[in-house]
Amino acid sequence: xxxxxxxxxxxxxxxxxxxxxxxxxxxxxxxxxxxxxxxxxxxxxxxxxxxxxxxxxxxxxxxxxxxxxxxxxxxxxxxxxxxxxxxxxxxxxxxxxxxxxxxxxxxxxxxxxxxxxxxxxxxxxxxxxxxxxxxxxxxxxxxxxxxxxxxxxxxxxxxxxxxxxxxxxxxxxxxxxxxxxxxxxxxxxxxxxxxxxxxxxxxxxxxxxxxxxxxxxxxxxxxxxxxxxxxxxxxxxxxxxxxxxxxxxxxxxxxxxxxxxxxxxxxxxxxxxxxxx
Amino acid sequence: xxxxxxxxxxxxxxxxxxxxxxxxxxxxxxxxxxxxxxxxxxxxxxxxxxxxxxxxxxxxxxxxxxxxxxxxxxxxxxxxxxxxxxxxxxxxxxxxxxxxxxxxxxxxxxxxxxxxxxxxxxxxxxxxxxxxxxxxxxxxxxxxxxxxxxxxxxxxxxxxxxxxxxxxxxxxxxxxxxxxxxxxxxxxxxxxxxxxxxxxxxxxxxxxxxxxxxxxxxxxxxxxxxxxxxxxxxxxxxxxxxxxxxxxxxxxxxxxxxxxxxxxxxxxxxxxxxxxxxxxxxxxxxxxxxxxxxxxxxxxxxxxxxxxxxxxxxxxxxxxxxxxxx
Amino acid sequence: xxxxxxxxxxxxxxxxxxxxxxxxxxxxxxxxxxxxxxxxxxxxxxxxxxxxxxxxxxxxxxxxxxxxxxxxxxxxxxxxxxxxxxxxxxxxxxxxxxxxxxxxxxxxxxxxxxxxxxxxxxxxxxxxxxxxxxxxxxxxxxxxxxxxxxxxxxxxxxxxxxxxxxxxxxxxxxxxxxxxxxxxxxxxxxxxxxxxxxxxxxxxxxxxxxxxxxxxxxxxxxxxxxxxxxxxxxxxxxxxxxxxxxxxxxxxxxxxxxxxxxxxxxxxxxxxxxxxxxxxxxxxx
Numbered sequence: 001x002x003x004x005x006x007x008x009x010x011x012x013x014x015x016x017x018x019x020x021x022x023x024x025x026x027x028x029x030x031x032x033x034x035x036x037x038x039x040x041x042x043x044x045x046x047x048x049x050x051x052x053x054x055x056x057x058x059x060x061x062x063x064x065x066x067x068x069x070x071x072x073x074x075x076x077x078x079x080x081x082x083x084x085x086x087x088x089x090x091x092x093x094x095x096x097x098x099x100x101x102x103x104x105x106x107x108x109x110x111x112x113x114x115x116x117x118x119x120x121x122x123x124x125x126x127x128x129x130x131x132x133x134x135x136x137x138x139x140x141x142x143x144x145x146x147x148x149x150x151x152x153x154x155x156x157x158x159x160x161x162x163x164x165x166x167x168x169x170x171x172x173x174x175x176x177x178x179x180x181x182x183x184x185x186x187x188x189x190x191x192x193x194x195x196x197x198x199x200x201x202x203x204x205x206x207x208x209x210x211x212x213x214x215x216x217x218x219x220x221x222x223x224x225x226x227x228x229x230x231x232x233x234x235x236x237x238x239x240x241x242x243x244x245x246x247x248x249x250x251x252x253x254x255x256x257x258x259x260x261x262x263x264x265x266x267x268x269x270x271x272x273x274x275x276x277x
Numbered sequence: 278x279x280x281x282x283x284x285x286x287x288x289x290x291x292x293x294x295x296x297x298x299x300x301x302x303x304x305x306x307x308x309x310x311x312x313x314x315x316x317x318x319x320x321x322x323x324x325x326x327x328x329x330x331x332x333x334x335x336x337x338x339x340x341x342x343x344x345x346x347x348x349x350x351x352x353x354x355x356x357x358x359x360x361x362x363x364x365x366x367x368x369x370x371x372x373x374x375x376x377x378x379x380x381x382x383x384x385x386x387x388x389x390x391x392x393x394x395x396x397x398x399x400x401x402x403x404x405x406x407x408x409x410x411x412x413x414x415x416x417x418x419x420x421x422x423x424x425x426x427x428x429x430x431x432x433x434x435x436x437x438x439x440x441x442x443x444x445x446x447x448x449x450x451x452x453x454x455x456x457x458x459x460x461x462x463x464x465x466x467x468x469x470x471x472x473x474x475x476x477x478x479x480x481x482x483x484x485x486x487x488x489x490x491x492x493x494x495x496x497x498x499x500x501x502x503x504x505x506x507x508x509x510x511x512x513x514x515x516x517x518x519x520x521x522x523x524x525x526x527x528x529x530x531x532x533x534x535x536x537x538x539x540x541x542x543x544x545x546x547x548x549x550x551x552x553x554x555x556x557x558x559x560x561x562x563x564x565x566x567x568x569x570x571x572x573x574x575x576x577x578x579x580x581x582x583x584x585x586x587x588x589x590x591x592x593x594x595x596x597x598x599x600x601x602x603x
Numbered sequence: 604x605x606x607x608x609x610x611x612x613x614x615x616x617x618x619x620x621x622x623x624x625x626x627x628x629x630x631x632x633x634x635x636x637x638x639x640x641x642x643x644x645x646x647x648x649x650x651x652x653x654x655x656x657x658x659x660x661x662x663x664x665x666x667x668x669x670x671x672x673x674x675x676x677x678x679x680x681x682x683x684x685x686x687x688x689x690x691x692x693x694x695x696x697x698x699x700x701x702x703x704x705x706x707x708x709x710x711x712x713x714x715x716x717x718x719x720x721x722x723x724x725x726x727x728x729x730x731x732x733x734x735x736x737x738x739x740x741x742x743x744x745x746x747x748x749x750x751x752x753x754x755x756x757x758x759x760x761x762x763x764x765x766x767x768x769x770x771x772x773x774x775x776x777x778x779x780x781x782x783x784x785x786x787x788x789x790x791x792x793x794x795x796x797x798x799x800x801x802x803x804x805x806x807x808x809x810x811x812x813x814x815x816x817x818x819x820x821x822x823x824x825x826x827x828x829x830x831x832x833x834x835x836x837x838x839x840x841x842x843x844x845x846x847x848x849x850x851x852x853x854x855x856x857x858x859x860x861x862x863x864x865x866x867x868x869x870x871x872x873x874x875x876x877x878x879x880x881x882x883x884x885x886x887x888x
Binding site: 073094095096099100105107111112113114115116120123124125127128129130131133134135136137138139140141143146162165169170171174182185186 | 283468469471472473474475476477479480483484486487488489490491492493494495497498501
């Protein structure tokens with residue numbers, strides 16, 4: 001396997017939004033429900049993202065936002081409904097298969113490989129796309145394209161000066177960058193970002209937001225986030241969830257003025273004050 | 278007060294894996310040196326015993342320290358490997374080398390079967406499953422398959438290798454075969470650890486959720502880890518059977534599984550040096566303590582307890598950490 | 604009919620052991636591999652007390668108390684320092700404990716097996732419907748039943764039980780409400796050890812007291828705990844009944860297959876219902 005790394009975009013058969021199907025659904029769910037015992041976390045939710053758009057998912061805590069992401073990425077079993085990726089029904093596909101089909105995801109709680117260096121973290125993330133079965137007879141450095149790609153993404157997320165540091169010693173914001181970098185290694189056409197700004201210090205918000213802006217070009221992004229300034233800045237559309245259902249959907253401005261949305265957020269205060277992450 | 282600065286990290290002179298391998302090879306050279314200079318049958322036997330157990334522990338650590346799979350049933354792979362070699366050599370008259378291959382195959386296949394059976398089970402329950410499956414194998418071999426296993430008495434008369442008219446029944450000669458295999462296993466595992474598969478195993482241990490999200494099939498990785506680990510364990514079982522010229526269902530007992538876990542943890546899991554140091558320490562300590570007191574078993578227990586509390590990274594952790602800073 | 608009583612008495616013995624093990628797991632999330640060794644030490648301790656004082660009843664009291672003390676000291680000094688370490692290390696400590704405990708028995712009582720004479724009040728048999736039942740076995744059954752009631756009431760109805768349950772489900776919350784979680788942990792481990800000690804004392808007149816007695820019974824104990832569900836006392840009751848009866852009747856009818864069948868059932872349980880045959884809720888591994 002020499003030469004360039006196959007990316008999940010290529011696995012799709014086409015570059016992210018360069019085809020005639022540019023307006024087609026990149027990812028969607030149709031009437032999905034998720035139950036935990038007696039508790040219904042998602043109730044008959046249908047959502048569709050057009051290729052190349054960035055959709056923000058907002059709502060009070062417990063609304064089901066992360067549950068929806070988990071349902072889309074395959075971590076949760078559905079009590080009903082379907083999930084599609086680029087027109088293909090992936091409801092029965094396990095997590096790793098969905099990832100290989102072009103679905104990338106970052107986690108709300110930082111989920112990296114703590115004992116590995118930044119370079120090793122990213123390099124590992126390049127492996128699934130490079131090999132169907134991981135080889136075991138030679139050192140991983142025998143495939144330089146893995147490290148090349150890792151350095152590429154490290155530069156993109158601003159970590160090229162930290163490549164040899166163990167991930168565990170990085171600051172929170174830089175660990176977030178690793179988190180995002182891991183999701184980007186396979187160059188996924190569809191990206192699920194779960195609160196990428198959670199716990200990010202005030203001084204790093206701008207940098208991280210700029211990073212999200214860079215990353216969302218040419219990709220379809222579903223973003224869960226509480227920081228309203230960022231939501232307004234990066235999203236094309238906003239969907240509001242509450243108690244396991246979709247309340248409304250529209251442009252950021254439309255949603256901001258929606259009376260129902262204000263009421264959903266404890267009388268409107270929560271939306272305005274959430275700028276201090 | 279912001280948390281935007283990276284924590285200070287110890288300056289890394291050499292990668293841990295490199296230091297680990299160097300120390301390990303140094304140990305191998307040491308073993309060879311001792312075998313060469315001290316022409317004592319008893320010492321050669323002891324060295325062989327240590328190396329055989331070290332191979333077992335390294336094999337065990339492939340599952341545990343590398344892939345993060347806590348197994349309480351590795352005696353099954355060890356014992357079945359021993360029996361595989363025994364049957365191949367005694368019943369079918371096949372040569373030693375074939376016996377080794379059969380042993381590795383038995384161990385590896387059993388590991389894969391266990392991983393398959395437990396593919397929907399994780400964590401503690403998987404560990405308990407390994408214990409119970411190993412127990413089942415042990416009981417079946419002891420009671421139902423008495424003809425094949427020799428029952429409580431076991432099977433004696435397992436041969437040493439024979440070629441080139443060298444008498445391998447002399448421990449002083451056999452130790453070189455063991456040493457050769459020991460080095461081969463060390464190098465093989467070192468390469469495996471650095472390979473893409475090895476990296477995937479590390480990822481499996483450190484963060485399986487993330488690894489799966491990146492597109493890797495965790496079930497298949499576990500199968501590979503258990504298979505390779507089982508094969509190496511089976512190989513060591515065959516070596517022990519040939520060394521002791523005896524095999525019995527004792528080799529399948531859960532106490533053996535416990536022993537290898539203890540030695541690996543005490544020596545330091547996740548490294549090559551750790552399992553070897555753990556085994557060497559354990560065996561040498563047994564010999565030394567037994568000479569002084571009847572109650573060496575209890576003293577050993579105290580050492581385990583103290584070692585666990587004060588040296589969580591094991592003996593290897595102490596050794597490797599100091600050298601990397603130097 | 605006597606097989607039934609024998610089975611029931613084995614079940615009660617198994618329950619006493621399994622209850623301690625499952626209690627410790629439920630609270631501390633560790634599998635106490637040294638549980639069999641604690642049982643054995645309890646048996647030897649009971650032997651010593653009954654031999655020295657001539658009273659089995661005193662032994663029945665001292666053994667659990669002695670083991671509770673040992674348990675408390677162990678948890679406080681050996682296990683507490685390593686709670687933040689990965690689970691494997693706690694296992695290592697319990698392995699080490701097995702060696703130390705066995706050696707202590709070796710030191711105090713040598714290698715020979717012992718026996719506790721059945722107390723006069725419980726010796727002999729009772730005639731009923733043409734069959735003779737050993738009085739001692741009946742005593743074990745009654746004692747076991749009493750302990751079941753005591754434990755269930757204690758855990759489910761008493762305030763102490765509420766505290767224990769709170770600590771095991773959400774230690775941080777319990778701590779913030781003022782509960783000394785560390786003390787509760789020590790107490791639970793001590794209680795588990797006490798149950799093991801009681802089991803040892805009770806086993807004395809029935810089974811040979813020897814160094815291997817812990818290892819021979821511990822796997823059955825594990826089986827009971829897994830079948831019943833880790834941390835589940837009611838499940839332990841049912842599991843103990845199942846295994847105890849299986850052992851007794853199996854000894855009679857299918858002695859050669861009994862182990863294999865037991866393990867197969869256990870493996871099936873781990874695969875299909877890891878939370879235990881008798882648990883209602885999903886338990887997190």
